[in-house]
Amino acid sequence: MSKHPLLQVKNLHASAEGREILKGVDLTVNTGEVHAIMGPNGSGKSTLAQVLAGHPAYAVTAGQVLYEGNDLLAMAPEARAREGVFLAFQYPVAIRGITNAYFLRSAVNAIRKHRGEEELGPVEFMDALEEKLKVIGWDSSYLTRPVNEGFSGGEKKRNEILQLAVLDPKLAILDETDSGLDIDALKTVAQTVDKLRRPDNATVLVTHYYRILTHIEPDVVHVLAGGRIVKSGGKELALELEEKGYDWLREEAVVA
Amino acid sequence: MTDVADRTERYVADFEAFARNGASGGPEWLRELRQGAIARFAELGFPTTKQEEWRFTSVAPIAETEFTLAHAPRSPRLAPADVEHLSLGAGPRIVFVDGRYAPELSAVASLPQGVRAGSLAAALGTDAGGELARAHLARHARWQESAFAALNTAFLSDGAFVHVSANVALERPIELVFVSTGRADSDSPTVSHPRSLIVVERGAQASVVETYAGVSDDVYWSNVVTEVAAGEGARVELYRVQREGRQSFHVATTHSRQERDSYVALHAVTLGAALARHDINALLAGSGAELILNGLYLLGGAQHADHHTVIDHAQPHCASHEFFNGVVAERAHGVFNGRIIVRPGAQRTDSKQTNNNLLLSTEARADSQPQLEIYADDVKCTHGSTVGPIDQMQLYYLRSRGLSPEAARGILTYGFGAEILDRMGHPDVRDRLDRLVRERLA
Numbered sequence: 001m002s003k004h005p006l007l008q009v010k011n012l013h014a015s016a017e018g019r020e021i022l023k024g025v026d027l028t029v030n031t032g033e034v035h036a037i038m039g040p041n042g043s044g045k046s047t048l049a050q051v052l053a054g055h056p057a058y059a060v061t062a063g064q065v066l067y068e069g070n071d072l073l074a075m076a077p078e079a080r081a082r083e084g085v086f087l088a089f090q091y092p093v094a095i096r097g098i099t100n101a102y103f104l105r106s107a108v109n110a111i112r113k114h115r116g117e118e119e120l121g122p123v124e125f126m127d128a129l130e131e132k133l134k135v136i137g138w139d140s141s142y143l144t145r146p147v148n149e150g151f152s153g154g155e156k157k158r159n160e161i162l163q164l165a166v167l168d169p170k171l172a173i174l175d176e177t178d179s180g181l182d183i184d185a186l187k188t189v190a191q192t193v194d195k196l197r198r199p200d201n202a203t204v205l206v207t208h209y210y211r212i213l214t215h216i217e218p219d220v221v222h223v224l225a226g227g228r229i230v231k232s233g234g235k236e237l238a239l240e241l242e243e244k245g246y247d248w249l250r251e252e253a254v255v256a
Numbered sequence: 257m258t259d260v261a262d263r264t265e266r267y268v269a270d271f272e273a274f275a276r277n278g279a280s281g282g283p284e285w286l287r288e289l290r291q292g293a294i295a296r297f298a299e300l301g302f303p304t305t306k307q308e309e310w311r312f313t314s315v316a317p318i319a320e321t322e323f324t325l326a327h328a329p330r331s332p333r334l335a336p337a338d339v340e341h342l343s344l345g346a347g348p349r350i351v352f353v354d355g356r357y358a359p360e361l362s363a364v365a366s367l368p369q370g371v372r373a374g375s376l377a378a379a380l381g382t383d384a385g386g387e388l389a390r391a392h393l394a395r396h397a398r399w400q401e402s403a404f405a406a407l408n409t410a411f412l413s414d415g416a417f418v419h420v421s422a423n424v425a426l427e428r429p430i431e432l433v434f435v436s437t438g439r440a441d442s443d444s445p446t447v448s449h450p451r452s453l454i455v456v457e458r459g460a461q462a463s464v465v466e467t468y469a470g471v472s473d474d475v476y477w478s479n480v481v482t483e484v485a486a487g488e489g490a491r492v493e494l495y496r497v498q499r500e501g502r503q504s505f506h507v508a509t510t511h512s513r514q515e516r517d518s519y520v521a522l523h524a525v526t527l528g529a530a531l532a533r534h535d536i537n538a539l540l541a542g543s544g545a546e547l548i549l550n551g552l553y554l555l556g557g558a559q560h561a562d563h564h565t566v567i568d569h570a571q572p573h574c575a576s577h578e579f580f581n582g583v584v585a586e587r588a589h590g591v592f593n594g595r596i597i598v599r600p601g602a603q604r605t606d607s608k609q610t611n612n613n614l615l616l617s618t619e620a621r622a623d624s625q626p627q628l629e630i631y632a633d634d635v636k637c638t639h640g641s642t643v644g645p646i647d648q649m650q651l652y653y654l655r656s657r658g659l660s661p662e663a664a665r666g667i668l669t670y671g672f673g674a675e676i677l678d679r680m681g682h683p684d685v686r687d688r689l690d691r692l693v694r695e696r697l698a
Contacts, residue, residue, distance in 0.1 A: 054655070055652060056652055076661075077655040078656075078661070081655070095667070098667055098671040098674060103657075107654075114658070
């Protein structure tokens with residue numbers, strides 16, 4: 001399969017509560033690629049991730065986002081998910097009373113139904129899930145617990161990765177999934193993401209730290225500062241950021 | 257107020273007829289008990305919203321309706337098929353129609369040795385049964401303080417009597433099904449006063465399922481009292497399902513008393529009635545006792561349901577965990593009042609209370625009031641309550657996984673119920689209630 005643009009973000013402006021956070025983001029992600037978006041706190045990284053998933057609190061004030069050539073911003077959050085967009089939340093939400101298994105199966109079946117595939121029953125689903133659980137190093141006890149309720153920070157992140165593995169999206173956006181993980185959890189997350197890499201899908205890693213990029217090699221590294229992508233480069237850019245921090249870029253952005 | 261007096265006088269007159277015509281029956285101590293109770297009812301009168309305990313719940317619709325006492329049917333009012341859907345199916349089942357034992361609908365043949373389950377009226381008619389009942393009947397429910405419990409005690413004639421002898425473990429739950437037919441062969445709305453007594457002696461184990469259901473859309477009133485006594489080290493699980501008719505009134509008190517090291521779980525699911533009030537009074541009377549109060553109310557239309565719970569930690573080293581969830585839709589109104597009393601000397605009390613309410617419309621309303629009265633210093637007591645609409649972040653999270661807004665709302669709403677259902681120990685009962693909850697929320 002030849003490379004083609006999966007996601008095209010053009011001059012994207014977005015605000016929350018009347019405050020502009022994204023001030024003209026341009027970004028193209030092709031199939032088969034892993035992009036890392038780095039940047040200081042408050043630069044708009046999470047906003048970009050949430051706008052792509054359809055968070056209702058953000059208003060897009062200008063610009064365009066094409067996903068497989070279609071207007072992503074015109075699609076409801078569930079339509080984006082069904083078409084293969086997945087966001088691993090920075091702060092996953094807990095849901096009382098609903099087991100992880102039921103939640104996952106509901107999500108899988110919503111997507112299968114959209115594709116015209118037969119929905120999976122509880123038993124079939126459990127069989128399919130077993131393998132994915134092994135990948136993230138979980139036993140089935142996590143499936144009978146309510147979604148993210150009483151989960152530690154690391155467990156919540158692993159649960160996002162489990163969803164990623166189960167839903168097998170075309171475009172995976174990981175919003176600081178690496179934050180707050182110990183080294184073993186980080187490796188598990190990185191390995192899972194790496195295993196899911198295919199020529200027909202793509203991953204956007206939103207991260208604050210260089211650490212995860214030693215486990216997942218990005219094709220392109222972007223620096224987001226002040227609501228714009230101020231620099232893009234190869235993986236060596238990540239290393240440069242690790243050494244020099246972000247301040248030198250912020251100055252460049254101001255000058256620009 | 258003269259009209260209030262008139263309202264109680266009607267019941268006093270009914271009581272006199274009831275006492276005269278012999279329908280009341282039973283031993284001398286019971287007749288005295290009834291006399292005392294009707295006198296107390298006349299003194300107390302129907303509560304008004306000026307009383308703190310009734311601030312959110314007006315019982316005027318009950319006080320203003322002329323109810324006649326549901327009488328014993330001349331012929332069976334219901335066939336077994338009519339009550340089949342109200343029951344779990346297998347296992348012992350005791351059915352009451354309009355407050356009277358209905359042997360033709362009941363199945364109590366399979367009870368193990370040391371277990372007695374049947375009609376309270378029948379038990380009171382025998383010496384042995386009367387003595388067993390006398391030790392507990394009306395000794396736990398504080399009818400002296402409640403007009404409704406007093407009225408139930410005054411008209412006490414039938415209901416369920418379950419007695420599990422010491423160290424007997426009952427595997428299958430005993431089902432008590434109370435069906436109201438509404439007006440049936442009466443011209444005016446009817447009232448019944450089902451009275452049940454569940455005694456689980458030292459070291460014994462039992463599960464009991466109480467179902468209150470209506471089979472008509474008539475106006476009627478069920479005024480229920482259930483007393484539960486758990487002996488030392490006993491384990492009791494009581495499930496209570498209220499699915500009365502849409503136009504009915506349901507007033508109930510459940511009183512439990514626990515001895516040392518006993519375990520009691522009270523699961524209450526409220527689905528029915530136009531106006532419902534359920535008082536749960538749980539007394540931890542022996543040290544080391546553990547109590548679970550686990551309740552769910554699903555309300556819609558113009559339903560009003562009020563749950564008042566009192567957990568009385570009278571002894572040290574007891575634990576009580578209380579969870580009530582409410583889903584309130586349309587113009588319905590849910591009320592939860594949870595009082596926890598920790599008596600002087602009840603050290604090492606561990607008490608936790610939560611009440612979460614989901615409002616599904618802008619007109620829906622829920623009032624939640626915790627009341628902690630702590631007179632001991634070495635205790636752990638926590639409480640928390642929430643009232644609000646569906647959480648937007650939860651909704652978005654589910655949608656971001658491909659679920660439609662409708663499906664996501666359905667899941668989040670169901671979660672309020674599932675959280676309570678998951679605490680139920682008996683899988684058959686839980687599954688059945690799960691189906692009821694899903695049907696209700698669909």
